[in-house]
Amino acid sequence: MLRMLLNRLAFSILALLFVGLLLFVLTRGVPGSPARVALGLEATDTQIAQFEKDHGLDRPVVEQYIRWLGQLVLHGDFGRSFVTGRSMNALLTETLPITLELVLFAFAFAVAVALPIGVLSAVYEGTWIDHAARIFAVIGVSVPGFWLGLMLIRFPAVEFGWFPPGGFVPLSDGLVAHLQSIALPAFALGVYYIAILSRMTRSGLVETLGSEYVRTARALGLPRGRVLWYALKNALVPVVSVGAMSFGYMFGWALIVEYLFNIPGMSNALLTAVGQRDYFTMQAVVYVFTIVFIVSNLAADLLNRQLNPKLASAQP
C-alpha cells in the first residue's frame, strides 16, 4: 500500500513537472517577446533587450523554467507578472478562494441531490420515478451549464428578481446576499454532475441489490432499510471515486460559469490575462488549475483503492 502510494505520488509530481515545462515552452515559444507586450509598441530594441536581460528572459527556456520552479517550490512564490507588475501570489489569494467556494458549493449541491435521486431510481427501478430520473440524467449531461446559466439569469434573476443577475457579493456584505449571489452559478455548474452521479448511484445500486448477498440478507429477514444501507455502502464505491474526479473537472467548467456570471474568480484572472497577452499570469493560473486537477485525480485513485480491496493489492 505504501509503495503504491509513493508510486502514484511520484507519478503525479512527474506529471506536474512535465506539464509545467510544456506551459513554459508554449508561453516562451510564441513569436513576440513578453517585453514587447510589457513595454508597448514604441519600445526600442535596446529597451527590449534590457528588459529581457533584467527579467532573465534571454536565458534558455529550461533554465528559466528551473528558476521559476525553484522559486515556487522553495518559497511558494509564483513570481510577478511582467505586464501588470502584480504579484501572482496576491492575485491567487484573491481569486482562488472565490472559485474554490463556487466549486465546493456546486459539488455539495450535486452530491446532495444526486444520491437521493440515484437511490430512489434504483429502489423503484422500472417505475415512473426511475424513468423520470433517467430522462433528467440525459438532459442534465447534455444541456451546457453556461446556457442553463444564461437562462437562469434571463428568467429567475432578471424577469422575477429572485437572484442578482451576476456579480459576486463577498461574505462580509451579509450571508443572505452572499448565498444569493452564488446560488445560480453553483446550480448551473452542478446540474451536469447531478446527472452523472445519480446515474452511477443508480446503476451501482441496481447491480448490488441484485447480488447474492443481498438476496441472502433479505431471505434471512433483515429489514428492508438495513439491507439497502448495506447495499448502498458497496454500491457507492465507484461513485465516490468518480465524485472525487468530478471535483477536478468542475474547475474547468467553473471557468465558463464565472465568466457568464461576472464572478471575480480564477477564470476572470485567466481571461483578463488572455486579453492582455499576459503569459506570465496565464501560466500561473493554468498551473494552479492543473495542480488542483491532478491532486483531485490522485485523491480519487487513492480513495478508490482504499474502498476497493481488490484494487488495493494490485500494482498501479
Place this chain on the structure above:
Amino acid sequence: MSVAEKRPLAEASHVMAALQRIWQGARLNWATTTGAVIVLVAIGAAIFAPLIAPYDPIEIAIENKLLPPSAEFWLGTDHGGRDILSRVIWGARASLTVSLLAVVIGVTGGVLIGLFAAYHSGSWVEQIVMRAIDAIASIPLLIWAIAIIGIVGVDSVGIGPFTFTNVHKLLILIGLLYMPTLARITHAVAQVEMTSDYVKARRVQGAGNLAIMFGDVLPNCLSPLIVQATLLVAIGIVVEASVSFVGLGVQPPTPSWGSMLADARNYVFSGEWWLPVFPGAAISLTVIGFNLLGDGLRDVLDPRRSTGRLLT
C-alpha cells in the same frame, strides 16, 4: 485456398454482424432511434446549410434588427438583423466540423498509440508510452484549450504551406486532448487480444506484425471505440460552444452557437428571449442526440463495459 485469403471475407462478415446488431438494437430502443434521428438532422443541416437556410447568415440587414419570431423570420433576428434560424443552421456546420474532426484526430492518434503500446506489451516502451499518456490525461481539457488559444492568439497561423484558422487550431487541440482516453481503451482491449489464440494462430501462419495489429486486433477494438467516439462528439460540441462563448473559438462573423450565445448575453436585460433560447436549444438537442446514440450503441456493442460515462 489458404486461410489468409479468406480473411477479407471473414472481416466483412464481422463488420456486417456489428451493423446487424446495431440495427436490431436500434429497432428495439426508441431512445437510440431518437438520438440517431437528431444526429442525422444535425449533420444534414451542417452539410446542406447553403440550400436550406432561408437567409444569408452573415449579411447585416440593420432594418430587421432584433425582430421577434414571426412568419417571415421563424426564430427572430439578432442585433444585426440576421435571421436566427439561418444562423442556427449554419452554426451546425461550425459545431460539427470541430467536434467530428476532433474525434477523427483523437481516434487516429489514440488507436496508433494504443496499438503501439499493446504491441510492445510488457516492455519498457509500453511503460513509457502509457505513462506519457497518463501525463497528458492529467491536463484539464477546457482550461488548456482556452489557455493555448489565448497564448497562440485567435488569428490564423501559417506553418509552412498550411494556414491554420482558429477553428483548425481548436479542433486539433481538442483532438490531441482526446487521444489519451482513446489510446487507453485501444491499449486495454488490444492487450487482451494480443494473447488470444487466434493471434497466435495468425503468427504461426506467418502473418506480419502490421497485418496482425491492423487486420486482426484493431477490428476487435472497434466496438468500445465507436461508443466512446460518439460520446466524445457530444463533449466536443459543448467544448467548442464554451470556447466560442468566451470569444476564443469560432470568430465572427462566422455563425456558431457559442458565439451567438455570447451576443445574446448582451441582451439579457432587455427582453429579447429568442436570442439565447434557440442557439442553446440547438446545442442541447444535438448533444442529447449524440449522447442517446452513444448510450444506445454501448448497450448494443459493448454491454459489459456499461459502467459510468466519460467525465469532462
